[in-house]
Amino acid sequence: AAFARFGGPIQFASNALSVLKEIDETLFNRVMDKFTFTGTRTCGIKDGLRSDGSFRMTDDSLAYLWDPETPADWFVKFPLKQCADLFGLPYTGVIDRPDLQEILIDECRKLKPDFIQNGNAVVSYENRGKGQGVEFTFEDGKKADADVLVGSDGIWSAIRNQMYNEGGIKSTSKDKKKRQGCDYSGYTVFAGETVIKTPDYYETGYKVYIGPKRYFVTSDVGDGRIQWYAFFALPPGTKKAPSGWGGSTRDDQADPEEDLVQYIKGLHEGWSDEVMTVLDATHPDSVEQRDLYDRAPEFFRSWSDGNVVLMGDAVHAMMPNLGQGGCQAIEDAYVLAEMLAATKTTEKIDTSLQKFYEARILRVSAVQFMSRLASDLIINAFDTPWSPHDNLGKSWKSYLTFFWKPFLQYVIFPLQFTYLYSYHPTGNISDTAKALEAKWKESHLAGAEEAFALADEGFERKAGPSFFQKSEQQPATVLSAKKE
Numbered sequence: 001a002a003f004a005r006f007g008g009p010i011q012f013a014s015n016a017l018s019v020l021k022e023i024d025e026t027l028f029n030r031v032m033d034k035f036t037f038t039g040t041r042t043c044g045i046k047d048g049l050r051s052d053g054s055f056r057m058t059d060d061s062l063a064y065l066w067d068p069e070t071p072a073d074w075f076v077k078f079p080l081k082q083c084a085d086l087f088g089l090p091y092t093g094v095i096d097r098p099d100l101q102e103i104l105i106d107e108c109r110k111l112k113p114d115f116i117q118n119g120n121a122v123v124s125y126e127n128r129g130k131g132q133g134v135e136f137t138f139e140d141g142k143k144a145d146a147d148v149l150v151g152s153d154g155i156w157s158a159i160r161n162q163m164y165n166e167g168g169i170k171s172t173s174k175d176k177k178k179r180q181g182c183d184y185s186g187y188t189v190f191a192g193e194t195v196i197k198t199p200d201y202y203e204t205g206y207k208v209y210i211g212p213k214r215y216f217v218t219s220d221v222g223d224g225r226i227q228w229y230a231f232f233a234l235p236p237g238t239k240k241a242p243s244g245w246g247g248s249t250r251d252d253q254a255d256p257e258e259d260l261v262q263y264i265k266g267l268h269e270g271w272s273d274e275v276m277t278v279l280d281a282t283h284p285d286s287v288e289q290r291d292l293y294d295r296a297p298e299f300f301r302s303w304s305d306g307n308v309v310l311m312g313d314a315v316h317a318m319m320p321n322l323g324q325g326g327c328q329a330i331e332d333a334y335v336l337a338e339m340l341a342a343t344k345t346t347e348k349i350d351t352s353l354q355k356f357y358e359a360r361i362l363r364v365s366a367v368q369f370m371s372r373l374a375s376d377l378i379i380n381a382f383d384t385p386w387s388p389h390d391n392l393g394k395s396w397k398s399y400l401t402f403f404w405k406p407f408l409q410y411v412i413f414p415l416q417f418t419y420l421y422s423y424h425p426t427g428n429i430s431d432t433a434k435a436l437e438a439k440w441k442e443s444h445l446a447g448a449e450e451a452f453a454l455a456d457e458g459f460e461r462k463a464g465p466s467f468f469q470k471s472e473q474q475p476a477t478v479l480s481a482k483k484e
Contacts, residue, residue, distance in 0.1 A: 008193060009094040009221040011323030014039065014083070016330045017090040018424035021432075023334055027107050032090075032436055034099040036222035036444065038205025039084060039092030040437050044077035046274075048211035049384045049392050053273030055200040060409070068389045075210065075385060075401075076409045083417040088428030090436055092205075092323075094221050123158050125149055127306035131347035134307040147346050148353070149308045150336070152329070155293065156180055157314035163305045176236035182293035185319060187375060188238055190230040190264055190289050195455045196281040197224065198274075201448065208378070209275055210401075215378045216268065216275050222444065224451030228278055229320075230264050233379050241289035260287040294319050294372060297365035304353035311336060316364045321374035324367050324420065331423060335359055363423065370416060 012020070012031070021028040042057065051073040060077050064070035084091050108115045125136040128145075135145045151159025156170045156179075166181045177184045206219035217229040241260050261284045268275050295317045303310045312329030336356050343352040383397035385405065393401070 008097060008191075009036075009219075009227060010097050010100065010326050011038075011092065011094050012330075013092045013323060013327050014080075014087070014089040014421045015423045016327035017092075018087075018426045018429075019330050019334045021090075021429070022425040023337075024107065027103065030103045030107070031095060031100065032440075034095050034103070035093050035436075035440065036095070036220060037091045037093040037437060037440055038220060039080035040440075041203055041205040041220075042077060042200075043080055043205040043207065045075040045208045045210055046272075047072055047075050047385065048209035048216060048268075048271045048275065050387075050390075051209065051272035051274050053277070055198045055274055055277075057200055057203050062405070065388060072385075072387060076405060076413065079414050079417055080205070083414065083421050084433065085430070086418065087421050087424050088430030088433065089421055089424055089426075090429070090433045094219065096221075121158060122149070122153070124162055125159065125308055127308065129306070130350060131345070132307075133346065147307065148340065148349055151308065151310045151314045152312050152333075153314055155182065155295075155313045155317040157310065159308065160310055160314045163308065163310065164301065176291075179293055182295055182317065184236045185292040185294050185372070185375065186233055187231050187292045187319075187379065188234045188236075188289060189292055189320075190232075190241060190260070190287055191228065192261075192279075192282040192287045193221070193225055193227045194278065194282040194286070195224045195451050196226055196278065197448075197452045198226070198277070201226075202445070209272065210378055210382050210384070211268075211271055212383050212395075213379055214267065215382075216271070218278055222447060224448040224455065226278060228282070230267070231375070231379065232267065236291050238291075239289070241287045260284050292319060292375075293317065294368070297361070297368055299361065299365065302354060303357040303360075304350065306350050307353070309336070309353040309356060316368055318368045319371040319375045321378075322367065322371045322416075322420070324371060327420075328364055328367055331363075332360060334425065367420065 012035075017028070017031075020031060044060065052071065056071065056073060058071040058073045060074040061070070064072045080092050105116060120142070121139045122136045123139055125134050127134050133145050133147045134149045135143055136149055137143050149159065151157050151163070153159055158169055160166065161169050161180060164181060168180070170180050172179045201220065201224075204220070206217060209216040209218075214230065214232050217231070219227050221227045240258070240263060261279050261282055264287070265276060265279050268279075295315070298315060303315050311332040313325060316328060318325050318328070339352045339356050339359070340349075343349055381397060382401045382404075383395050384393035384401070386393045386398040386402040393399075
């Protein structure tokens with residue numbers, strides 16, 4: 001079956017870029033040609049109520065405590081660039097999933113033309129014993145065999161379903177709080193994309209606007225586009241928007257006549273005009289929604305079963321707040337490939353797969369924990385920070401948020417991003433990072449200005465089916481490997 005282009009941008013943090021470069025120089029360079037850096041610019045948390053609506057660039061100091069004229073727009077800024085510079089790594093950014101998909105497929109086919117075959121999902125497997133490989137069954141009933149079966153088939157993994165006996169792919173509890181072993185995170189997310197030239201477009205990468213019981217994220221994703229996410233603590237199944245993006249069919253919207261942009265604006269009543277400006281520039285038909293599920297770390301169950309192993313979202317799906325889901329999958333792939341390359345006989349494959357699990361479980365679990373904690377803190381523990389100059393933040397959470405500020409700014413975030421970037425198999429490549437940034441600035445400016453000019457003339461960007469929509473379908477690609 002042919003591969004269709006789908007999906008919006010995906011973040012690659014500095015640790016993932018290091019892994020990509022170590023895997024293959026050509027692959028890395030091609031990804032960089034399509035990349036939009038966000039970590040080279042200001043990123044951080046803004047006050048969703050106090051940001052004055054002008055998208056101004058202000059400091060995040062505590063001077064507003066004694067000086068009412070000091071702006072309180074920025075709460076905390078993230079040390080993305082500083083932590084990348086610490087290790088000499090390329091800066092965090094995004095790439096469109098269709099572009100990444102085409103690059104990966106093309107590079108794989110250069111190695112072996114029929115390396116990837118899709119359109120016929122693997123639905124079950126049978127281990128043949130130590131050194132004897134694995135037999136697996138496809139959706140159409142046909143069978144095949146290999147030395148190793150890698151279940152990289154996403155959060156609703158058929159391979160995982162059998163390995164852990166989860167009761168069926170996407171099987172859901174009556175209260176919808178558990179789905180194929182995944183716990184509902186407590187959050188649903190709306191997302192959209194628009195072309196808009198905000199005054200801070202070239203100065204900011206991504207921003208997290210915080211407020212009572214919700215947060216709103218915007219990110220530059222290249223070519224003049226801003227992608228936004230709105231996170232809400234709502235019960236599972238609180239369906240408003242479909243899972244499609246752009247040209248996808250929208251027959252599952254709860255109320256086809258409802259203007260979803262106006263609905264989301266209503267949930268942000270009293271928030272900064274910066275949020276409203278981005279929403280007003282968004283076409284309602286681009287809005288999508290997805291309930292967020294994540295998994296607890298598998299400390300007590302191996303990721304491997306004989307000659308079968310899980311990786312990526314199939315075994316450690318995580319909340320999107322740190323943008324590390326795809327990054328950790330790339331790390332998985334690199335470590336697994338290294339271990340299999342060092343395995344000299346098929347009799348030792350099961351041992352190597354177990355060592356892969358042991359090598360990855362602690363780091364992946366730490367990232368899962370940090371990703372979940374970020375959501376829980378922002379929605380359940382954070383609020384509009386307290387200020388002596390107004391009445392916008394007077395709850396106990398507001399005082400707590402205010403007192404968290406220096407701890408977050410000088411301890412938590414520096415340690416968090418230092419840990420995330422600490423895995424970098426390339427070592428220090430600071431000269432490469434600086435050269436890439438300089439080259440990108442020119443192309444980013446040209447691409448954005450062209451998009452802004454077209455938008456001013458009334459042209460609208462057409463997006464393909466989204467990653468959200470695609471991931472709701474049963475994945476049809478599971479990779480297998482056979483020693484030759």
